[in-house]
Amino acid sequence: MDQAPSSPQDARSSLPTCYRHPDRQTGIRCTRCERPICPECMVDASVGFQCPDCVRGPSGRQGRAATAAARPRTLAGGTVTADPRLITKILIGLCLAAFLVQKAVGADFEERFFLLGQAYIPSLGAVQGVAEGQWYRLLTAMFLHGSYVHILFNMLSLWWIGGPLEAALGRIRYLALYFVSGLAGSALTYLLAAPNQPSLGASGAIFGLFGATAVLMRRLNYDMRPVIALLAINLVITFGVSGIAWQAHIGGLVAGVLVGYAMVHAPRERRALVQYGSCAVVLAVVVVMTLLRTSQLT
Structure with missing residues (x-):
């Protein structure tokens, strides 16, 4: 029988890592495949959370819709990007x-x-x-x-x-x-x-x-x-x-x-x-x- 962790530090060190981000520990698992997933990879499901791969499903249609819905959006509904001034830079360049x-x-x-x-x-x-x-x-x-x-x-x-x-x-x-x-x-x-x-x-x-x-x-x-x-x-x-x-x-x-x-x-x-x-x-x-x-x- 496994021993229980003796301290909170031991408990944290025993947590699995996200299957897509090995440097991130997490206590959440996909409700379908049970792989560990970090907050960035979690997609809301009817019960719990699912990983991006399971949400995509065989056709990928459900996955694209769910992933799009989970992305952060601007006030007007646009997608938040890493460089929010890219188009402005391009226009100035032109x-x-x-x-x-x-x-x-x-x-x-x-x-x-x-x-x-x-x-x-x-x-x-x-x-x-x-x-x-x-x-x-x-x-x-x-x-x-x-x-x-x-x-x-x-x-x-x-x-x-x-x-x-x-x-x-x-x-x-x-x-x-x-x-x-x-x-x-x-x-x-x-x-x-x-x-x-x-x-x-x-x-x-x-x-x-x-x-x-x-x-x-x-x-x-x-x-x-x-x-x-x-x-x-x-x-x-x-x-x-x-x-x-x-x-x-x-x-x-x-x-x-x-x-x-x-x-x-x-x-x-x-x-x-x-x-x-x-x-x-x-x-x-x-x-x-x-x-x-x-x-x-x-």
Whole structure:
């Protein structure tokens, strides 16, 4: 007959180790295969806990669903990741890479990809613009910048605002918010600005992040004064400094508030439908504005 442990220390040393993490002792076993499992490997079952291998089962469908349900989630339902700022870093990298290409190639590159309604560009030898079927300009303009100061302020804003927001929403929802806001800003600029007025910059998408951040802070009952003050300063600059496409800022801000509200207030049982449905609605408005302006110019 085995001897009982003579002390609490002996009892702890006699505990088995997790079958997936040999460095972790545990007193919990899978209710199906009875293998020892640590808290990280435990998946809630109808009775007790099961290990990931047993939960997967023969088809793997049950396991994927249970494992997904057991993963930690953000406020908006996104998956918590090891690097919560990865998408923000990638977006900044894309903007910096595009800026380097701008400096290396020159005006010819900008004139092919900045936002333009309709105008004759001598260096390209033809009428160019969204009205000519170049819808891609609504997207590519979001990654171009006109000067070192322009890209510096936008990238700093993207890092300060985007990083925490990405952590709160999750990567996919954050990326959807960014592009929907940027496209909404581009579409409103195309609709309201002079057709021969070029526009470029990530400001529309960043203003969308501002709007979503304000909604998130309201949802969490945080002090709203800092973000309101920062947004007010940016709006004063938007309307007080010449050469700024205010339409992009306002379009991005409105889209960011709408999509951000859907992201953080969507009911759990219909979360994905409400969140991505709101993105689809805003994108539909973008298409309508683009078609309307195109019909006016052609």
